[in-house]
Amino acid sequence: MPRAERERTSPGRLPLRKSLLGRLLAVSALVAACSVAATAWLAVQTTSGAIKQEQGQNLADDARIYNTLLGYAATHPEWDGVDATLRKLAAQTGRRIALTTQQRTPLADSADSADSADSAGPVPALPPTASAVVDPLSPDTALAPAGGAQPGTADRIDPRAVGPFELTASERTRLHDAARRAADCLTGYGIAVDVVEEPSGRPRIQTVGNDPDRARGARCPTDALDTPTATEAKALAALDDLANACLVRQGFDEVRLNPDLSWSLPPQPMPAPREADDEQDRVVASCVGTARREQLSAYVASPALLFIGDADTANVPGFDLSPANTARIAGAAALVLALTFGASLLAATRLVRPLQALTGAAQRMKDGHPEPVPVSADNEIGRLAAAFNDMAAHRARLEGQRKAMVSDVAHELRTPLSNIRGWLEAAQDGLAEPDPALVSSLLEEAVQLQHIIDDLRDLSEADAGALRLHPEPLRVGELLGQATAAHQGLAEAAGVTLKTVVGAAVPVLTADPVRLRQALGNLLSNAVRHTPAGGSVTLRAYEAEAGTVAVEVADTGSGIPADALPYVFDRFWRAEKSRNRRTGGSGLGLAIVRQLAEAHGGTVEVSGGEGRGAVFTLRLPAAGPDGMTTAV
Numbered sequence: 001m002p003r004a005e006r007e008r009t010s011p012g013r014l015p016l017r018k019s020l021l022g023r024l025l026a027v028s029a030l031v032a033a034c035s036v037a038a039t040a041w042l043a044v045q046t047t048s049g050a051i052k053q054e055q056g057q058n059l060a061d062d063a064r065i066y067n068t069l070l071g072y073a074a075t076h077p078e079w080d081g082v083d084a085t086l087r088k089l090a091a092q093t094g095r096r097i098a099l100t101t102q103q104r105t106p107l108a109d110s111a112d113s114a115d116s117a118d119s120a121g122p123v124p125a126l127p128p129t130a131s132a133v134v135d136p137l138s139p140d141t142a143l144a145p146a147g148g149a150q151p152g153t154a155d156r157i158d159p160r161a162v163g164p165f166e167l168t169a170s171e172r173t174r175l176h177d178a179a180r181r182a183a184d185c186l187t188g189y190g191i192a193v194d195v196v197e198e199p200s201g202r203p204r205i206q207t208v209g210n211d212p213d214r215a216r217g218a219r220c221p222t223d224a225l226d227t228p229t230a231t232e233a234k235a236l237a238a239l240d241d242l243a244n245a246c247l248v249r250q251g252f253d254e255v256r257l258n259p260d261l262s263w264s265l266p267p268q269p270m271p272a273p274r275e276a277d278d279e280q281d282r283v284v285a286s287c288v289g290t291a292r293r294e295q296l297s298a299y300v301a302s303p304a305l306l307f308i309g310d311a312d313t314a315n316v317p318g319f320d321l322s323p324a325n326t327a328r329i330a331g332a333a334a335l336v337l338a339l340t341f342g343a344s345l346l347a348a349t350r351l352v353r354p355l356q357a358l359t360g361a362a363q364r365m366k367d368g369h370p371e372p373v374p375v376s377a378d379n380e381i382g383r384l385a386a387a388f389n390d391m392a393a394h395r396a397r398l399e400g401q402r403k404a405m406v407s408d409v410a411h412e413l414r415t416p417l418s419n420i421r422g423w424l425e426a427a428q429d430g431l432a433e434p435d436p437a438l439v440s441s442l443l444e445e446a447v448q449l450q451h452i453i454d455d456l457r458d459l460s461e462a463d464a465g466a467l468r469l470h471p472e473p474l475r476v477g478e479l480l481g482q483a484t485a486a487h488q489g490l491a492e493a494a495g496v497t498l499k500t501v502v503g504a505a506v507p508v509l510t511a512d513p514v515r516l517r518q519a520l521g522n523l524l525s526n527a528v529r530h531t532p533a534g535g536s537v538t539l540r541a542y543e544a545e546a547g548t549v550a551v552e553v554a555d556t557g558s559g560i561p562a563d564a565l566p567y568v569f570d571r572f573w574r575a576e577k578s579r580n581r582r583t584g585g586s587g588l589g590l591a592i593v594r595q596l597a598e599a600h601g602g603t604v605e606v607s608g609g610e611g612r613g614a615v616f617t618l619r620l621p622a623a624g625p626d627g628m629t630t631a632v
Contacts, residue, residue, distance in 0.1 A: 027343045034339055038332035061093040062308055066132055066143040069099070073301035074136035074161035079107045086110050098126055098307040099134070107304055126307050135303035136161040137293045157292055160199045163299035164235035167201035171229045178224035179203035185220035228259050235295070242291035243284070252283050261288060354381040358388055365392060416449040456588065469512040469599055471624040476509050476541045476549060477502040483520040484539060487528060495533030503542030509549050510624030511600055519596040522589040523553040523616050530614070531557035547622050554615040561610045568606050569594040601625045
């Protein structure tokens with residue numbers, strides 16, 4: 001059946017509520033819902049406390065692992081030495097910890113450590129989804145709340161990522177001395193303070209208590225602690241350049257960054273509108289964050305995927321079942337089993353009944369008494385019944401076609417045999433002389449008879465899939481020239497002009513030259529036979545689409561009626577039923593063309609109309625037939 005016809009006759013998709021699949025899903029969902037509900041109820045009653053405790057511990061361990069590795073990434077430009085930290089965390093938490101690149105290239109894995117070298121079996125594969133991404137320039141706030149955002153910025157950079165702001169040893173010593181002097185001075189005023197060191201190494205005076213105003217009012221030397229060092233000034237200048245370059249690209253004025261990463265505008269002749277200030281704040285904050293990430297990217301480790309899971313040796317905590325819990329589980333299981341059995345019995349009964357009807361109809365068809373099966377509903381079973389009825393009707397049509405074919409074959413064979421027998425009997429009775437003319441006539445009838453038998457044999461081999469093809473590379477122009485030369489005499493005798501046109505860049509065709517010449521010969525002889533004197537037959541080849549070669553045989557003959565076009569490739573079909581075999585052929589030539597085209601993996605089609613000639617088009621793949629259509 002042609003593809004277009006299959007698409008027209010194939011039924012559409014059933015709605016899920018009507019389909020067998022939908023009903024089975026509904027039953028399964030009901031059973032599963034009951035099972036899940038019973039199991040969940042029992043599990044909640046007995047394990048909710050343990051699960052909460054385990055989850056809380058796991059979350060705390062996960063946050064600790066993430067924060068430790070985030071600090072390592074913030075203070076190291078590479079991940080090379082993280083193995084020791086990873087093994088220590090795994091030993092403390094009893095978890096398996098693994099780090100990979102964002103392309104899942106392994107960086108470190110506690111399961112590969114020396115402590116687990118003696119464990120039996122291969123290292124388990126990592127889960128498909130990472131627990132977190134360790135990136136000091138963009139921490140996960142769910143595991144490690146961002147504390148590195150500076151005033152006036154909108155970034156979430158880890159505070160331990162200081163990069164070029166890290167002080168030298170001499171600068172640290174000098175600032176710590178100044179901090180101790182300031183702390184001693186403040187203590188002399190009765191103000192309790194602590195000296196806190198920031199990640200960059202800069203000390204900071206922190207007031208103990210809730211009276212910071214007293215510290216600001218005291219006359220203690222703190223200028224050295226508020227003045228940027230040479231290292232900080234250099235890093236701040238570089239950051240200032242990066243941020244201003246971002247601002248200029250967006251059409252905003254440059255700013256000057258302060259040591260605490262706040263910012264200020266150069267003096268303006270007139271104050272800008274407040275709306276512009278708000279937008280400037282937002283853009284400056286964004287540019288400062290972008291500049292900080294760009295400046296720190298060379299000082300921190302690249303982002304890595306973190307996988308946290310249970311260690312191979314971890315034991316899953318269990319719980320003991322009391323007699324009451326055991327009875328509840330047994331009751332729930334019995335209820336689920338009963339529900340499952342009832343639902344399955346109902347579904348099976350509704351499924352088996354129409355299948356039994358189909359089985360009986362198939363048995364009656366085998367016994368020669370086909371009967372249609374009633375279609376009760378528009379679902380899978382109903383469509384199966386409709387397909388069975390279509391199959392039975394198609395089988396009846398095929399049987400009728402088979403009988404008609406036997407009758408046609410008998411008719412086609414009877415004509416030449418009757419002629420041969422009649423002339424031989426006339427010669428035997430002395431009514432005809434066995435002269436060369438009689439012998440020539442008998443030979444012509446025998447050749448025609450042999451031609452019919454050869455055509456039938458070719459069709460039989462094609463139907464059985466035993467048609468032998470021997471593909472080889474062919475130049476389409478040479479093939480068309482051979483076919484034209486072979487039929488030039490027939491065309492001249494009929495007063496018909498043969499033309500050959502080969503398009504440019506037609507690819508080399510892989511095909512069986514003998515079978516392809518046979519198909520072209522059938523088309524050419526058919527075209528010449530139906531073209532009146534003075535007409536023409538054109539044989540044209542071109543590349544229809546990428547990898548496909550089209551060969552057209554177009555004539556200026558009487559054409560084919562539009563209502564007859566779907567039947568021209570049927571066996572023993574003739575457009576003019578009154579034509580005899582000598583003028584109309586055996587009716588097998590075009591059927592053989594179709595079989596040969598399909599054996600080559602191609603198609604053949606016809607177009608035209610009555611009085612406008614006919615165009616037969618062979619479409620063949622340039623790569624040739626595949627193994628399924630080539631007998632060896």
